[in-house]
Amino acid sequence: MSEASTHRFTGMRLVALVCIAQVFVQLGAYFWPALLPQMMPLWQLTNSEAGWITAMFYGTYLVAVPILVTLTDRIDARLVYLFGVACTVTAHLLFGLIADGFWSALLLRGLAGIGWAGTYMTGLKLLSDHVDEKLMSRATAGHAAGVGVSGAMSFACADLLTQGFGWQAAFVVAAGTAIIAWLLVALLVPPRKAFAPRAKAGQALFDFRPVFRNRSAMAYASAYCIHTLEMNALRGWGVAFLAYVAVSTGSEARFSPNFVLTALGLLGTAASVLGNEAAIRWGRRRLIAVAMMGSITIAACLGLVGTWSYWVAVVLLLLYGFVVWLDSSSLTAGAAGTAEPSRRGATLAVHSMLGYSGGFVGPIIIGYTLDLAGGMSRLAWGVAFGLVAVLMLAALAMFQWMRPRELAGDRGAK
Numbered sequence: 001m002s003e004a005s006t007h008r009f010t011g012m013r014l015v016a017l018v019c020i021a022q023v024f025v026q027l028g029a030y031f032w033p034a035l036l037p038q039m040m041p042l043w044q045l046t047n048s049e050a051g052w053i054t055a056m057f058y059g060t061y062l063v064a065v066p067i068l069v070t071l072t073d074r075i076d077a078r079l080v081y082l083f084g085v086a087c088t089v090t091a092h093l094l095f096g097l098i099a100d101g102f103w104s105a106l107l108l109r110g111l112a113g114i115g116w117a118g119t120y121m122t123g124l125k126l127l128s129d130h131v132d133e134k135l136m137s138r139a140t141a142g143h144a145a146g147v148g149v150s151g152a153m154s155f156a157c158a159d160l161l162t163q164g165f166g167w168q169a170a171f172v173v174a175a176g177t178a179i180i181a182w183l184l185v186a187l188l189v190p191p192r193k194a195f196a197p198r199a200k201a202g203q204a205l206f207d208f209r210p211v212f213r214n215r216s217a218m219a220y221a222s223a224y225c226i227h228t229l230e231m232n233a234l235r236g237w238g239v240a241f242l243a244y245v246a247v248s249t250g251s252e253a254r255f256s257p258n259f260v261l262t263a264l265g266l267l268g269t270a271a272s273v274l275g276n277e278a279a280i281r282w283g284r285r286r287l288i289a290v291a292m293m294g295s296i297t298i299a300a301c302l303g304l305v306g307t308w309s310y311w312v313a314v315v316l317l318l319l320y321g322f323v324v325w326l327d328s329s330s331l332t333a334g335a336a337g338t339a340e341p342s343r344r345g346a347t348l349a350v351h352s353m354l355g356y357s358g359g360f361v362g363p364i365i366i367g368y369t370l371d372l373a374g375g376m377s378r379l380a381w382g383v384a385f386g387l388v389a390v391l392m393l394a395a396l397a398m399f400q401w402m403r404p405r406e407l408a409g410d411r412g413a414k
Contacts, residue, residue, distance in 0.1 A: 014127070014130055014189065015127060015143075017184060017185075017188055017189065018123055018126060018143065018185070018189065019143055019145075019146035020146070020184065021123070021180075021181040021184045021185050022119070022143065022146040022147050022150060023146050023147075023149065023150040024150075024177040024178060024180045024181035024184070025084075025088055025115075025119050025150075025177070025178045025181035025182075026116075026119070026120075026146075026147055026150040026151055027150050027153060027154060027157060027174055027177045027178075028088075028112075028154060028157075028158075028170075028171065028174025028175070028177065028178070029057075029112070029150070029151055029154050030151055030154035030155060030158070030235065030261075031092075031154055031157075031158040031170055031171060031174055032053065032054060032057070032109060033054055033155075033235060033236045033237070033238070033239060033240075034154060034155040034158035034159060034239055034258050034261065035158055035162060035167055035170070036054070036236075036237075036239055036240045037239060037240050038162075038167070039105075040240075043100070043101050043102065043105075045102060046367075046371055047367040047368070047370040047371045047375070047376070048364070048367040048368045049102050049367070050367055051236070051237075051363045051364040051367020051368065052102075052106060052363075052364060052367070053102065053105045053106050053109050054109070054232075054236040054237075054363035054364075054367075055232075055236075055359075055360045055361070055363045056107075056109045056110045056113060056360075057109045057110070057112055057113040057116065058113060058232060058356045058359035058360040058363075059110065059113065059356075059360040060110040060111070060113035060114050060117070061113040061114070061116050061117045061356050061359075061360075062352070062356035062357050062359075062360060064113070064114045064117035064118070065117040065120075065121060065349065065352050065353065065356070066349040066350075068080055068084065068117050068118050068122060069117075069121045069125065069348075069349060069352075070346075070349060072122060072125045072126075072129075076129075076191055076192045077122055077125045077126040077192065078126055078185060078191060078192065080118055080122050081118060081119055081122045081123060081126050081185055082182060082185060083118050084114070084115050084116070084117065084118015084119035084122060085115065085118070085119055085178055085181050085182040085185070086115075086182065087111055087112070087114045087118060088112060088115030088116070088118075088119065088175075089115075089178045089179055090111060090115075090175075091108050091109070091111040091112035091115055092112065092171045092172070092174040092175035092178060093171070093172060093175035094108055094111075095108045095109075095112075095171045096167075096168040096169065096170070096171030096172040096174075096175065099171075115178075119181075120147065121348070121352060123143060123147075124143050126185075126189070127143060129192045130189075130190070130192070144272065144273070144329070145273070148265065148266075148268065148269030148272070149265075149266065149269060151265050152261075152262050152263075152264070152265025152266045152268075152269065153265075154262075154265075155239065155258040155261040155262045156258055156259060157170075157173075158170050158258065159256060159259070161173055210340065210346075211339070211346050211347050211350045212350070214338070214339065214340065214347065215402060215404070216334075216338040216402075216404040217334075217335045217338045217347050217350075217351070217404070218350075218402070219334075219398075219399055219403070219404035220331050220332075220334035220335040220338065220351070220404055221331075221335050221347075221350060221351040221354045221355070222354065222395070222398060222399070222402070223292070223327075223331055223395050223396075223398070223399045224331040224332065224335065224351060224354060224355045224358075225355055225357060225358040225395075226358055226391055226392055226395035227292075227324070227327065227328065227331060227395070228355040228356060228358040228359040228362070229358030229359060229361055229362035229365075229388070229391065230295060230299070230324055230362065230388055230391075230392055231324050231325070231328070231359070231362070232358075232359040232360075232363055233363055233365065233388055234264075234317075234320065234324060235261070235264075235265075236362065236363035236366070237363065237366045237367075237384075238260070238261045238264065238317060239257040239258055239261055240376075241257075241306075241313070241317075241381060242257035242260060242261075242313055242314065242317065243257050244376045244381070245306065245307050245309075245310050245313045248378075249307075249308070249309060249310055251309070251310035251311075255314065260314050260317060260318070264317060264318055264321035267318060267321055267322050267325075268321045268322065268324065268328075269325070271321075271322045271323075271325040271326045271328075272325045272326070272328040272329045273329065275287060275291065275325070275326040275327055275328065275329060275330050276330050278326075279327075279330040284330055284333075284334055284406050285399075285403070285404065285406065287326075287330055288331060288334075288399065289396065289399065289400065291323055291324075291326040291327035291330075292392055292395065292396040292399070293396065294323040294326075295320065295324050295389075295392055296389045296392045296396070297389075298316060298319055298320040298323055299320065299385045299386070299392065300385070300386060300389045301316055302316045302317065302320055302385050303381055303382035303383070303384065303385030303386045303389070304382055306381070306385075307378040307381050307382070308378075332348075332351065335347060335348065335351040336348055336351075338404060338405050362388075365384075365387060365388070366384045366388075369383055369384040369387060370384060
């Protein structure tokens with residue numbers, strides 16, 4: 001085997017190792033929203049309180065991610081990643097052992113969000129430090145698929161573990177799988193040998209002002225903000241919504257709400273990959289606009305007719321998930337591709353902060369809307385999903401007005 005082939009084989013093994021570690025560390029990420037229907041009455045939580053606990057995960061992420069990801073330009077990403085995994089282990093373990101109400105759950109989900117910030121984008125940076133550009137495209141796809149599949153499996157695993165051993169044991173198991181990820185990276189991923197040079201004099205590391213002046217990149221990032229709001233509102237309240245429909249209609253759910261959300265996550269992962277390929281062949285702006293119009297329509301339909309039948313709710317929810325995820329990769333690729341090359345890292349930091357700002361607000365909006373409407377009811381859910389549709393309509397109007405550039409290789413690119 002030639003030296004180049006050996007190096008490539010080693011790189012592929014490293015990609016597989018990091019992707020496997022991501023599956024283990026992210027497995028418990030959505031245990032909380034998966035168990036929401038039973039935790040709310042157990043701890044006597046209001047809808048708004050439940051929304052805050054869900055949102056805190058994204059709130060601490062958006063605060064921590066620009067710091068932790070930017071630090072990987074100065075210190076080994078492997079060390080930052082291990083710190084993130086340690087936060088995840090601690091958060092899940094303590095949640096299973098001592099969480100007993102709103103405040104303890106809020107704080108521990110916040111710690112889990114810091115763990116997510118230290119492992120999600122940092123895992124991708126860890127790969128970019130070790131593999132060549134030719135392999136990196138496949139590494140990126142594998143990394144996204146690993147995180148997506150793990151997130152989807154959170155719902156099914158939470159349901160199965162809780163039924164067999166109780167909700168506390170489910171979170172302890174999630175801590176155990178995260179420990180496996182820590183050991184895999186600590187023992188098998190080599191330290192980075194070469195480090196990036198320090199920033200030039202006069203160029204501040206955390207100066208994001210030039211990023212905000214990039215109209216094209218900000219168009220994609222602004223749309224991503226509402227996209228993530230919608231995604232996390234759906235992912236954070238999907239189980240509770242289906243559970244309400246099943247009870248209110250007296251339906252015998254052949255497929256449980258957690259099973260449906262697992263299927264939604266897997267379908268969404270595939271949609272994200274397919275959507276980016278479609279953007280290249282069809283035009284990125286056009287694909288994103290069509291996906292946004294589709295999500296507006298389905299959100300409105302879900303609120304109007306989704307509560308009348310469990311099977312109608314399931315079909316609409318799965319279709320909604322597919323459309324919501326369809327432009328996920330396209331938006332991120334658009335922001336990265338239209339960024340100034342020397343500021344691509346800062347652009348992705350802003351993109352991620354805006355996205356998870358929306359992700360933080362989404363679950364809270366649903367919770368407060370349900371409470372202000374008098375609790376879960378057909379009217380309340382209709383207003384909640386209708387509000388999401390209105391926000392996405394505003395995002396679509398702004399995206400069309402800002403008219404970002406296509407990427408090189410996209411159909412219609414100049």
